[in-house]
Amino acid sequence: MDASLQIDQLIAALTDWRGKTLAEIRKCIVAADSEIIEEWKWRGSPVWSHHGIIAVANAHKAKVKLTFYHGANLADADKLFNAGLDGNAWRAIDFFEDDLVGSKALTALVQEAVEFNLRKKKAR
Template sequence: MSADWRADTVEKIRSLIVAAEPAVVEEAKWRKASNPDGVPTFSADGLICTVETYKDKVKTTFAKGASLEDPTGIFNASLDAGTRRAVDVFEGEVIDEDAFIALVREAVALNRG
């Protein structure tokens, strides 16, 4: 197993978010001893999503995911959460780039109301 697949996946997700919303603001939040780099957060007129790295996956959690249309079914985690929805990517999986970009754009539009 490649230790770098998660970092590569985070970079891919970051590039898709920027492609969807070039004016996005990225910040690292919630730094702690077990995660000194913190959690990358992406905002545009409000929080869009966070990207967290785990041992077996990279999780992109959309702050208002439950309010977003998901015609392709890209959300595969936190499906029973009241507000959030997430996309978990495991090693070897390919992100549906068009569906992901559409989600980010919809999240930004929702923030801008």
């Protein structure tokens, strides 16, 4: 099955605030760069990539977690990261029920992640 369709189905299955939040996150990510690819990996997780993984999303009982694969390498000017801050590579944003997604800041962070992946690819 097509990854985008699987993500659509996941969002539809999350009939509470998590589905809406995941849909808003997805909208920001795909708006950030026209070459972002949607994938479906690791037991049913939405993954977005462009010359490497950008981020993976997971809906948990009380939050939606958006984990950036190379988050530790990103400046995160708007200070969106609020989880996994001690890790060497990954950083995450935990969205809770009353949180706003903050589309401009999230889109900028995704663009920064794409730029990181492109720089990393050129360095090879």
